[in-house]
Amino acid sequence: MKTKFNLLLIGLTRLQHLAASLILITLGSGNSFASKLDIALLSQTQITDSAMFFNGKRVTGKHTANNPNGYDYIFGQALSPHGDCIKVYQHFVFMTWYQGGKYNRHVMLSRLNTQTGVIKTIQFPHQHTGFKGKWWLGETHNTIAVGISAKNDTIHLLYDMHRNGRVEAFANDYLRYSFSVAGAATVADKDFTLDLFVNSKAGHYKHLTFNGIDDVETTKLLTxxxxxxxxxxxxxxxxxxxxxxxxxMLFARYDGLQWHGYYDFNRVLASEHGSKYNWGLYGDFKYTGGKFRVAFQRRSKNKSDKFLYQNGIYYAYSDDPTGASQWKDAHGNNVDIPLAKSELIKIAEPGDWVKTQKKDQVSITHGFDFVVSAAGDEHFISQITDKEFNVVKHLHTYRKAGAKKFSTVETDFGGQLHTAGNNVFLIGLKNGRVNIAKAQGGTSQFQVVYQHKQGPKFDKGVMTVAEGKVYYYLKQETGTGDKRTLYLQVFDLTALTNEAK
Structure with a gap:
């Protein structure tokens, strides 16, 4: 029998809300798993029990058949939560997901009002289009990203995009961009509806351009x-x-009135601009440590080395708040963009931490993240698999502010990074539940300050941090059929830090 576990909100003031966050009760007819108050867990909320899940067989890109007994997929099984799917803005938490099962697939946006405890969910007309237009084949590249503009409280969604311009059926459907009217992010619970979003001429709330950007050929190949x-x-x-x-990797900037861009960080066809090989990149842009930054792992066209997919850690930052200019490497040297020679900004090689030297036996595809503290301490995590010797390692690469060299050490688990004050946190799943470790900025001595030990177990999650709280959007490990249950767990980092002293 399913257990539904939630937070009672028993007041409207901040003081009452804080007190209420320590009262854990069971809703429904299941048995309570909260035997005692949990100083770290502020709340656990079930967002949906019908998130889309690919419960069929993993198939290749050449596969075309529609499996009548399951939802086949190309890459991975879970598309929710995945990617840039959670944002906190003021006292609201926004979460995206696809509705299951196989014959539904709608884009969904849920908003939790943490002051009232109300969840409102908007269903969009668009349905997951699958692998290259084959809707019956699940495609985990096609995440749903959500962004909130603090300039005018607009909501922006980008979804179901994997080089759509190469699919003939998407000739007029290559960009799936939905945006709201001003003020939509903070409306009252009763008003959070699809009507807040600007409809398109076709009536499906999808727009083919960003206001201010007219580069159609680039837009067609975005992922x-x-x-x-x-x-x-x-x-x-x-x-x-x-x-x-x-x-x-490219980016654009929205100033509350229109978009500006695109701005390219690196070049395609790098081999024609001084690089030995063409290459792509897997990583992220972030505004962290007071600057616009990028960090990634490189996927080279070199097919003869030991790396099956990515290698290295590459890192740069900009002194321009818009990111359009003034790029520098990790040592403060000027870097011209768009970049062609990735070696100019390489800071570490995770591949050196495994034994194998055989072709295609080093696999790096998961577990990469980075963050920079307000003091300038830089932290990176990565995960590497030695396929020959069946070894998986989690690595932490870091540099204290003012130091010249980066150091790399092994860690016990992966996750996502966050900094607060003089601390850096490594937050992830361990044994199916949230695990939080803390170290001083610029060091590697992570100590576990919290391990959740109650309730459902999870096998996938995406977290964000706001105002000293961890918002962890999680997929329950167990389930049947083509639907799964998603939760939001909220933890108090301040309480954990105080308890660890």
Whole structure:
């Protein structure tokens, strides 16, 4: 029998809300798993029990048949939560997901009001289009990204995009971009409806251009959408253009009135501009440590080395708040963009931490993240698999502010990074539940300050941090059929830090 576990909100003031966050009760007819108060867990909320899940067989890109007994897929099984799917803005939490099962597939946006406890969910007309237009084949590149503009409280969504311009059926459907009217992010619960979003001429709330950007050919080949915000409230959109081993990362900036861009960080066809091989990149732009930064792992066109997919850690930052100019490497040397020679900004090689030297036996595809503290301490995590010797290692690469060299050490687990004050946190899943470790900025001595030990177990999650709280959007490990259950768990980092002293 399913257990539904939630937070009672028993007051409207901040003091009452804080007190209420420590009262854990069971709703429904299941048995309570909260035997005692949990100083770290502020709330656990079930977002949906009908998130889309690919419960069929993993098939190749040449596969065309529609499996009548399951939802077949190309890459991975879970598309929710995945990618840039959670944002916190004021006292609201925005989460995206696809509705299951196989014959539904709608884009969904849920908003939790943490003051009232109300979840409102908007269903969009668009349905997951699958692998190259074959809707019956699940495609985990096609995430749903959500961004909020602090300049005018607009909501922006990008979804279901994997080089759509190469699919004939998407000739007029290559960009899936939905945006709201001003003020939509903070409306009252009763008013959070689809009517807040600007409809398109076709009536499906999808727009083929960004206001201010007319580069259609680039727009047609975009993948991995995400949003992030600058300290001044500008909203940035980032995506990859092109292919895995010949692609570039680009971004655009929304100032509350229109978009500006695209701005290319690196070049496609790098081999024609001084690089030995063409290459693509897997990583992220962030506004962290007071600057616009990028860090990634490179996927080279070199097919004869030991790396099956990515290698290295590459890192640069900009002294321009818009990211359009003034790029530098990790040592403060000027870097011209668009970049062609990735070696100019390489800071570490995770591949040196495994034994194998055989062709295609080093696999690096998961577990990469980075963050920079306000003091300038830089931290990176990565995961590497030695396929020959069946070894998986989690690595932490770091540099204290003012130091010249980076250091790399092994860690016990992966996750996502966050900094607060003089601390850096490594937050992830361990044994199916949230695990939080802490170290001083610029060091590697992570100590576990919290391990959740109750309730459902999870096998996938995406987290964000706001105002000293961890918002972890999680997929339950167990389930049947083509639907799964998603939760939001909220943890108090301040309480954990105080308890660890």
């Amino acid at each position: 991995y959408p995400a949003f992030f915000s600058a300290d001044n409230g500008d909203l940035f959109m980032k995506m990859r253009y092109g292919f895995s081993a010949n692609g570039k």
